[in-house]
Amino acid sequence: MGFARPEADQRLASTAHGPLQALERLAWLAALLCATPLAYVAARDRHGRWHSTRHDSPALAPTPDIPPVTDLLPGPGALVCADLRCGGPLGVVCQALGTTDVRSCAIVPVHDATGAVIAACGVFDPRPRAYADEQTNALRAIALQAAEALRSHDELVSLRERESAYQARLGDAHDRALGDLAEELHEGISQDITGVALLVAAAAQRALALDQSLAAELRDIAALLTDTIETCRIAAQAHDGYALAHDGLACALDRFIDGLDIGPGRTCTFEASSMALGTIDERAGGQLLRIAQEAIHNAVRHSDGDRIRVTLTQGAAGMLLMVEDNGSGAAAGAPADRGIGLAIMRYRALAIGASLACGYEASRGYVVRCELPPCVRAQCSSGDTRPYDSTAGRAQA
Secondary structure (H helix, E strand, C coil): CCCCCCCHHHHCCCCCCCCHHHHHHHHHHHHHHHCCCEEEEEEECCCCCEEEEEEECCCCCCCCCCCCHHHHCCCCCCEEECCCCCCCCHHHHHHHHCCCCCCEEEEEEEECCCCCEEEEEEEEECCCCCCCHHHHHHHHHHHHHHHHHHHHHHHHHHHHHHHHHHHHHHHHHHHHHHHHHHHHHHHHHHHHHHHHHHHHHHHHHHHCCCCHHHHHHHHHHHHHHHHHHHHHHHHHHHCHHHHHHHHCHHHHHHHHHHCCCCCCCCEEEEEECHHHCCECCHHHHHHHHHHHHHHHHHHHHHCCCCEEEEEEEEECCEEEEEEEECCCCCCCCCCCCCCHHHHHHHHHHHHCCCEEEEEEECCCEEEEEEEECHHHCCECCCCCCCCEECCCCEECC
C-alpha cells in the first residue's frame, strides 16, 4: 500500500486560487531534495485557516488523503524519525495517513512570535531511512517560504479588499452627488423655471391688447420654458437614485432594464413579486440596485447565453434578488468570479447585512443571489407580478 494520491481537483481543493501554486512548487522541491515519494506543505493565513498541498509519486496507489501536517506533530518541535517502528510515534502517523505502509518521516514546523505554528513541511517514505541535517534545514527553509507566501497572499487580499471598498465608497459618493443634482433639477430648478413660465404667459396675455407680435414672441418663450421644464423632469427621473427614492427599487430596476442595450438577439426580463413592489430602506435599496446592475452588466459582457432574467421577491426570509443568464460558462471572457465586479458586489452586500452567492448551475446558467434578511426587509404594498421584457420596451400585462 502506498500514500494517498487523490485526483487533482481534490488535491487542490484547500484553496482554489491564491498561494496554492506556490505551495505546490515547494512540496515538489521538498520531495526532490529529500528523495521521498510524498511531501506535504501547509501554511496558515491571517484568518487562521490552513492552506495545504502535496506532491506524491504517480506510481503510488491511491489511499485516503493525509490531514494538515501539523496534526502529526507530537509537540512544538520537529518530528524526524528514521524508522517509526523503532520508538517513533508510528501509530499516530499511520492513523493520520490512513496506511500502515510508512516507516520514516521528517516534519519541520515554523512558529510565529507567540510560538504558534504558522507553517510546516513534511516528507514521508515507506522505507526506513535517515534524514541529513541539510535536508531538515531545507525543509525548515521551505516551511519559512510557505509562511512568506501566505503572508504575501494575505497582503494582496487585504489590498484588494481595500481597493474594492474604496471603489464602492467612491461609487456611493458619486451616486449621492448625482442624486442631489437630480433632486435639485427636479424640485428646485424645474420649479423656478415653472414660475418664470407662468410670468411670461401672463405677460403674453396682457400684451395681446398692445402688440400682437410681442404677445406671440412671449408665447413662444413660454412654450420653450415648458419644454425646458419637461427636459429637466426627464433628466432627473432618469437617475437611478431619484427613481429609487420616489418610486421604489422595483421601479428603478424596471427603468434601468428599459434603457439597457444588451445587443441583438438577447432578452432581459424583470419580474417583481407583489410583496416586493413596495418601498425599501433607501440605503439598502441603493446597494441592491447597484448589485443588480453589476450582475446584469457582467452577464452582458461575459455570458454566451441569450437570456438574462432578473427577479425580486419578498418573503418571510427577507428580500431575494436573483440575476440569471442561460450561458454555459464555457465562453465566459473572465474567471468564474467575473473579476473585481464580484468583490464590489460582495462589499455592497456586506454593507447592508445581506448575503451574496454566485456561480454556475447546470439547470440555470450563471446565477447571482443576494438575500436581504428580515431585519432590513421592505415595507411591502400590494401589487401584481410584472414581467418586463427589454426587447419589447414595455412592461408586459
